[in-house]
Amino acid sequence: MSKHIKILVIGAGIAGPATCYWLKRFGFSPVLIEKSASIRKGGQALDIRGIATNIAKEMGIYDQICDKRTQINIGRCVDIAGNILHEEQGEKFGFRQDDEVEILRGNLIDILMNKISDIPCYFNQHIIGVQQNDNHVTVHFNNGSVENYDIVIAADGIHSETRSLIFDKNEYQLVNLGFYISTFTIENYLDLNHMELECEANHRLVSINSDNNPKIANIGIMFRSQHILADIRDEHEQKQFLCDTFRDFGWETQNILNRVP
Structure with a gap:
């Protein structure tokens, strides 16, 4: 595959910046867009474990993740009256061991975005239309501009607006797990x-x-x-x-x- 192809990555959460890192590492020149005005840092704590630990080390961000890790020394399970039912040391309370680590989503995004600081990232921007052509994908942006790309990667989450523009409703289904x-x-x-x-x-x-x-x-x-x-x-x-x-x-x-x- 030619390294000169144009690649658009949509969504500056975790998947989008991580994808951009690997594309750049293998010689491509991706562009990242995010519909929010700035990085959205909310969300829960995440465990970096298993293959994700190896990937973080390969990306050179594992030590930064450890520096920003959550530091819960004691975890307690209580009943509705506040009585202590069970107590564990922090890492064991989170079922973590060895080199597994927990980090807040926002802190992980900061680390990833700093890692791809040389990749163009545009905020307040999202796509409103997309057409697949024989040799490229035509993308219409909310600011009125139109660009052609060779590949478009949707990394904008479970409720992806991009998905609904690319696929018919009968081609995908979100299942409510309650x-x-x-x-x-x-x-x-x-x-x-x-x-x-x-x-x-x-x-x-x-x-x-x-x-x-x-x-x-x-x-x-x-x-x-x-x-x-x-x-x-x-x-x-x-x-x-x-x-x-x-x-x-x-x-x-x-x-x-x-x-x-």
Whole structure:
């Protein structure tokens, strides 16, 4: 394959920058676009383990990941009355061993974006149309420009808008597994110090921890529900659904929900 082909990568999350790194490493010249005005750093903590650990080392970012790793020294499972049911040391609490490491999604994206700082990346930009031709792909952008590329790579997530432009609805299907995860940050009102607390009951789980920034607590909420949001991008609907689902959960949940940003 010619190294002079034009490649467009859509989405500056984790997959997009990682793809750009490897394309550049093998001699290609990709372009990265992101529809947001800046890097979106929200999201949950991620485990770098198995083959991902080897890839991070090969990319030369493993040590940086370790420097930014989460640092939970103690993990506790509690009941809705706050009684301690189980306690483990941090890495064992997260089922990590050897060279496995946990890092916040936003910190990992920062590391990846710094690794590809020499690759063009355009924010506030997304595609609104795409046509496959015999020798190239014609891409229409939201700013009115039109460009031809040899390859277009959609790395814009599970709810990819690019996917709906490229494939007919009968060519792909999103299956609702009835499982939700909500992550956000609040003030560290419990004064947790490198500690994580988890409370689980009736297929619902609430966790709160604080590690490297003593002023901030990271919240993770997981639950099962067959309810489907009318608009998956409506933050008000998301928050209302979350509050309705956990209104009667107990423990610290109401204090946490009262602090939802």
